[in-house]
């Protein structure tokens with residue numbers, strides 16, 4: 001029997017409902033996390049897409065910044081998509097003046113990086129570690145004012161890169177790192193919660209199960 005872990009979705013701002021649906025499809029019990037005490041009831045946490053500076057401000061306003069940072073540092077598995085990837089990154093380029101992150105992932109992300117070319121685009125990605133290897137359908141990835149990863153530390157696995165880039169500037173946007181894993185942290189620059197494809201969430205739920213084993 002496979003365990004059905006309880007995964008919290010940080011529900012301060014962003015596309016919370018989509019993550020709840022994807023987690024449920026991937027075999028987890030999804031619950032909303034809106035206050036610090038609710039962190040105690042979850043095996044893992046999803047940081048949704050939205051606006052990283054807004055989520056950071058709300059985390060501080062509700063006294064959740066240090067507790068969430070502490071939970072991640074203590075080994076709670078976490079999945080961040082888009083704004084969530086920014087929140088998990090140790091370093092951010094093109095950040096707002098006072099922007100801070102929770103950190104945990106030894107990566108440097110550039111905010112709104114593709115936005116210099118075009119705000120949003122979709123692309124089919126090949127990513128064996130995310131269930132989209134040879135013989136499987138590619139992962140249809142939706143990018144919305146997405147960051148890209150500019151640098152990765154030695155313990156970071158690169159799981160996916162952009163292929164063709166965008167029309168406006170194919171070259172700049174091609175070959176960019178858009179999915180990474182380090183230990184119990186998984187992050188994507190795109191939105192795996194959009195599009196009814198639960199493969200990325202399934203990989204995450206497996207990471208949560210491994211963390212419990």
Ligand SMILES: NC(=O)CC[C@H](N)C(=O)O
Nearest residue numbers: 049050051052082083145
């Ligand atoms: N779709 C998204 O999550 C966009 C992220 C946003 N550009 C940020 O900086 O937080």
